[in-house]
Amino acid sequence: AQTVTQSQPEMSVQEAETVTLSCTYDTSESDYYLFWYKQPPSRQMILVIRQEAYKQQNATENRFSVNFQKAAKSFSLKISDSQLGDAAMYFCAYRSLINQFYFGTGTSLTVIP
Amino acid sequence: DSGVTQTPKHLITATGQRVTLRCSPRSGDLSVYWYQQSLDQGLQFLIQYYNGEERAKGNILERFSAQQFPDLHSELNLSSLELGDSALYFCASSLQSSGESQYFGPGTRLLVL
Numbered sequence: 001a002q003t004v005t006q007s008q009p010e011m012s013v014q015e016a017e018t019v020t021l022s023c024t025y026d027t028s029e030s031d032y033y034l035f036w037y038k039q040p041p042s043r044q045m046i047l048v049i050r051q052e053a054y055k056q057q058n059a060t061e062n063r064f065s066v067n068f069q070k071a072a073k074s075f076s077l078k079i080s081d082s083q084l085g086d087a088a089m090y091f092c093a094y095r096s097l098i099n100q101f102y103f104g105t106g107t108s109l110t111v112i113p
Numbered sequence: 114d115s116g117v118t119q120t121p122k123h124l125i126t127a128t129g130q131r132v133t134l135r136c137s138p139r140s141g142d143l144s145v146y147w148y149q150q151s152l153d154q155g156l157q158f159l160i161q162y163y164n165g166e167e168r169a170k171g172n173i174l175e176r177f178s179a180q181q182f183p184d185l186h187s188e189l190n191l192s193s194l195e196l197g198d199s200a201l202y203f204c205a206s207s208l209q210s211s212g213e214s215q216y217f218g219p220g221t222r223l224l225v226l
Binding site: 035037042043044045046047050091093098099100101102103104105106 | 115146148155156157158161168169171201203205214215216217219220
């Protein structure tokens with residue numbers, strides 16, 4: 001079975017600075033999808049960004065971008081110009097082509113004013 | 114607001130009981146997914162329905178079952194409840210059945226006493 005690993009249980013960043021959250025995964029599939037979700041204290045799960053494995057170009061969404069390294073099975077999230085509202089738990093997720101989903105254990109991000 | 118609604122928001126029940134959680138997907142979405150988020154097991158994918166048919170199954174216990182109705186709302190039935198079933202249960206929806214992004218509801222918090 002696929003596994004998703006987030007090795008940083010907690011991270012902190014100064015407001016307006018840049019932070020990178022790490023995610024690695026294990027799979028034997030060649031096609032799949034990767035996601036980053038944000039879960040603020042409200043517990044609502046919010047989609048941040050998505051990457052299709054067949055696309056070499058890294059996905060970007062405003063201040064959020066990913067570094068997708070398929071050979072290394074790495075999918076890190078970079079948050080630029082961090083804002084107080086970015087403080088949340090961030091989950092990396094893997095979706096296989098047979099619609100199985102696997103989530104990492106999450107990284108708690110603190111933004112320091 | 115993701116457009117996905119879940120009821121009830123909170124549920125308190127006793128061991129051995131049965132409960133039903135309800136989910137209404139975003140307008141136009143055909144797929145519904147159920148997840149369980151507990152403190153010790155993180156976020157786990159349970160099951161997916163697409164246009165009324167079961168499409169994928171994850172770590173769903175035999176005591177749990179789900180269905181999607183013709184109007185596309187879905188229900189997750191949890192029976193013979195145990196203390197360990199206490200968790201936040203999320204429903205998510207997407208337009209099609211594979212690959213694209215999911216949008217999560219606010220969750221139902223279940224407490225089994």
